[in-house]
Amino acid sequence: MTEGAPLFRETQRFTQPWLWAVLILIAGVAWWGAVQQLYFSVPFGNRPAPDWAMAVITLVFGTLFPLFFAVIHLTVEVRDGGIAYRFFPFHLSFRVIPATDVERLEACTYRPLTEFGGWGIRWGAGGWRAYTTGGDRGVRVYLRNGRKILFGSRDPEGFVAAVRAVQGRRT
Template sequence: MKVYIREVQKAPWYFFVPIILVTGLIWYGFIQQIVFAIPFGTNPASDTEIWILLVVFGILFPIFFLSIQLTTEVREDGIYVRFSPFVSRFLPYKDIKQVEACTYNPLSYGGWGIRWSPKKGWAYNMRGNKGVLIELKNGKHLLIGSEKPEELVRHIKIIKTR
């Protein structure tokens, strides 16, 4: 199926600072204790625990956070939103009442990520405060964060009216 526009957003660089710090500390402890046989810390973990920490927080933890991204695609049959690795959502054009580019306060949804607000509905956002607000025919709303909301809205409206 033809993709008319595709936007992929990743977390901003400062999101990774604590991850790099934790990962670096785990690798430092691993190298000190396993490679150089110097116990790490005043109450060192066992070698088995250090290996587990390395695998979980030194390898899997950073890979997991590097894989998080928001992908929005406008296709012939509707809008596809994927917040990897968590959820995918498909919005067929027949269910969409209205779309508009907007500026919003992410904190009103509870921050960034996959969010739900009883008053505002679902939001999928990675960064910034711009997005596409979609009103569905059933009265529900969905906000998709975007760095180019006007372009997404333009494509959605063109394809929806075909």
């Protein structure tokens, strides 16, 4: 990616209250079961898991799963070279779409559940790929090679304006 400050930068996280309520509920049940079974020696449930399995369940669902959702984030930048994006921890480095590869783009309102089955890195009908963390606003990017990508955004108009500014510099 070229040097210099980005014209547009947005970092998004999973901040939906309902998601965090579910994660906290699952973690709470895992920890409650672990304390009951491992500390107080009272079997958890009608068919309790062995102690080692309860410890693994607590580690995975009580600690690692919520931690995963706490660190996951989507970063999108528009720089002189084009659009750079990273959906950490799935992408350890930025992926770049050169501005010259963008045929057109548009700010939009989309339906995450019906078009893509939810949020995250998703595939949709018609060959779309989506990178979203929440909400229903974004930018549809049509590439010259036929690929179509949707980026979720809290400021889709600013995103589009930044890409158009970069494309204007190159013509």
